[in-house]
Amino acid sequence: MTAREYLHQMRTIKYQIKVKKLELRDLREDMETIHSPSYGDRVQGGSRSRFEDQIIKAIRIEEDIGIRTAQKIDRLNDAHRMINSLPDERAAALLTDRYINNRSSDEVAKDINYAAAYVRKLTNDAVEMFIEKFGDDF
Numbered sequence: 001m002t003a004r005e006y007l008h009q010m011r012t013i014k015y016q017i018k019v020k021k022l023e024l025r026d027l028r029e030d031m032e033t034i035h036s037p038s039y040g041d042r043v044q045g046g047s048r049s050r051f052e053d054q055i056i057k058a059i060r061i062e063e064d065i066g067i068r069t070a071q072k073i074d075r076l077n078d079a080h081r082m083i084n085s086l087p088d089e090r091a092a093a094l095l096t097d098r099y100i101n102n103r104s105s106d107e108v109a110k111d112i113n114y115a116a117a118y119v120r121k122l123t124n125d126a127v128e129m130f131i132e133k134f135g136d137d138f
Contacts (some may be wrong), residue, residue, distance in 0.1 A: 006138040007099045091126035
């Protein structure tokens with residue numbers, strides 16, 4: 001993967017994390033609505049109920065979501081550290097805004113009162129600076 005592809009990948013990670021958090025929230029809500037059937041006195045050592053199987057499955061899914069989200073956060077933090085280590089603070093700010101904060105060139109341009117075309121040129125220059133420092137093979 002090239003450095004540009006790597007940076008573009010960072011743009012989607014925050015969205016993926018948001019989706020996983022929503023999935024986790026929905027899963028927790030579903031778990032709260034699962035009610036254990038009343039079987040009266042249960043014999044010790046009997047097989048698990050369907051209810052218990054559902055809870056175990058939900059817990060495993062919740063753990064998987066947590067692991068995957070943590071991995072994405074680690075990748076995002078690594079990219080953020082790399083970007084912030086660039087010697088040009090403006091380049092780092094532009095890359096952070098575009099690839100970490102997932103903002104368009106038009107949005108960035110409006111904030112810093114530059115033309116969008118100039119922001120795209122500055123961003124391309126910042127990507128080249130990133131490639132010079134970290135290479136183009138990720």
